[in-house]
Amino acid sequence: MLQLKGTVISPGISLGKAFILKEDNKASERTKYTIEDFYSARNVVKNFISTLMSSLEIQAAVRDILDVQLSILDDPELEDQVKKLLDNGVDLINAIHTAFDYYVNALANTSEYLRERVIDIRGIEDLLIRALRNNLVINIPTSNEDIILIAKELDPIRTIMIITTQNIKGIILEQGGATSHTAILLRSRGIPAIFNVRGIFDAVKNNDYIILDAYRNVIYVNPDNETISKYFNIINIINNINEEILKEIGREGLDINYPIRIMANVNNIADLELALHYNANGVGLLRTEFLFFNRSYPPSEDEQFNVYRQYFSRFEPKTIIIRLLDIGGEKIPPYLRVPSERNPQLGLRGIRLLLRNARDILISQIRAIVRAAREVKNTIVILIPMVSFVNEVLEVKKILNNIIGDDESLVTRIKLGAMVETPSAVLQSDVLAEHVDLLSIGTNDLTQYILAVDRESSTVNDMYSQFSPAALRAIDIVVKNAKKIKKDIEIDVCGELASEPLAVPLLIGLGVDAISVEPPNLPIIYYVLKRLNINEARELSYKALNLSNPDEVIELVKNFFIKKNIKVPQVIGEFV
């Protein structure tokens, strides 16, 4: 059973047989086409798109995409170039390719945004050629079997053709951009999709059985029976919930106003787009590690600035909580000097590493964030990872204040936050609160340190549970202590617990202000939230704090959900 992963573009689960969409051969042809053939192909494509537009219960986003493509079709410069090439003896197919190549190359050298529009333009080119060859329709097997479509790339028009085919249940692309129109289309139609799956064509052939799990970012090729039956059990629950959510809140996203704010964890641009699609209240944890890995030297301040600005402005004007580089443990880029340690989990990691061995990186990162913040309207919170001493916060604060200077407009818009993921940060949360605007409880590491259990350990990892009453008590202590000292301090929870549907009533009950959720889980968290009230949640969390072990906490919440008729996948841990 082969497993692959990529970038989750549109969350969901689907099962079906692989159908590989072949690339067309672009070799030139002998047939003599004239400019009249170009005009008639153009008309055919125009009619085709118009029919597509009227045949779909079409959303605004889709209409906009087609709208722009129609405009490209009528482009006078494009027509001029094709004509000139024909006059010079080039055959029509090559003339079309050459004219499109010219624009595609020009656009590829501009911005990220335009690079991702290239596929739209290529889509029109593809359609023109197909129209010339009388080959406009994609032949998708029309059996009753569910199909997972696999392709190298997909342009929006072919995507529309594909998603109107009933038996296409999911899409896997070898390439594909997170902000492409194709991605937007699939998300808005709720069709599960994973892009950037390297090696997909080596791993899969037609008719292989595929499980596309676009929640956990796994693709199973020819899975064993046990895996299939596990998915059969949960797929109905998941799909029912999704249906219900879509009915309640529509496909275009959510508009919510709950006692706590729902933010999103963001690792890359695909996460950001998904968070935007689901209308998250902000980015609760923007991880910056992606900028620092897989390279032999650290990114420059300018490079960081450009990326941060892009992320901030895409989410304007909502709050973004950006975490300083959080490295430690096993994976360390070559330019960071970290001696190997007997116990790296308790060693040089997070802010310790930045302050002791990488001050230049720390300063350049804060400078880049402040510069980017200056260009946008968001509130930006700089989050310090792995705080275990109050001094660490004071040192970062000094650096930050030096960089901001006396720029009044920034003082109110750039805030400081500390991660609470060590027992010392829990116990000193009141002291920390004096110095920061926000505390973000990272439950993954906090649970490990509170329980003194290494979750990677093969002998004790079964003892690791974020539903441990001790871990919940830690959250309770942080909220009570910090709010006592500073009433308006914001307390967030990030980490896996925040993405877990069963934890939602507990976290609300404990009085946190916001939770930061993995983007694919946003709908299910909204679904749970809509069915809770704050008093019940308080009562439930109070009970949970006084239980003995994690299983009892889980049982308590499960029974509560059954009583309230809240249907979530009952496979705890399977579905974070």
Next chain:
Amino acid sequence: MSNNIIIRVKILNKIGLHARPAARFSETCRKFKSKIIVKKNGQQANGKSLLDILKLNVVQGDEIEIEIIGEDAESAKNAILEIIDKINNGEIQ
């Protein structure tokens, strides 16, 4: 009688002269006989060509110069100013 009009405008909307704003702009230009040239930083584009305009990569805050040459330059100017207004107001997204 041929007219020659030059206007300078600043693009204020978030995505700049891309996607639908660019499509609407070029379609507006196509309605007129006049030659319409859009210039940014020494580069120029045919105002009637969406692809040409995209190539200029006009982003929020950019100033562009639009030169309109032809009999119907005056009415083209008015139509262009109107569409730029709509783009800048965010009416076309």
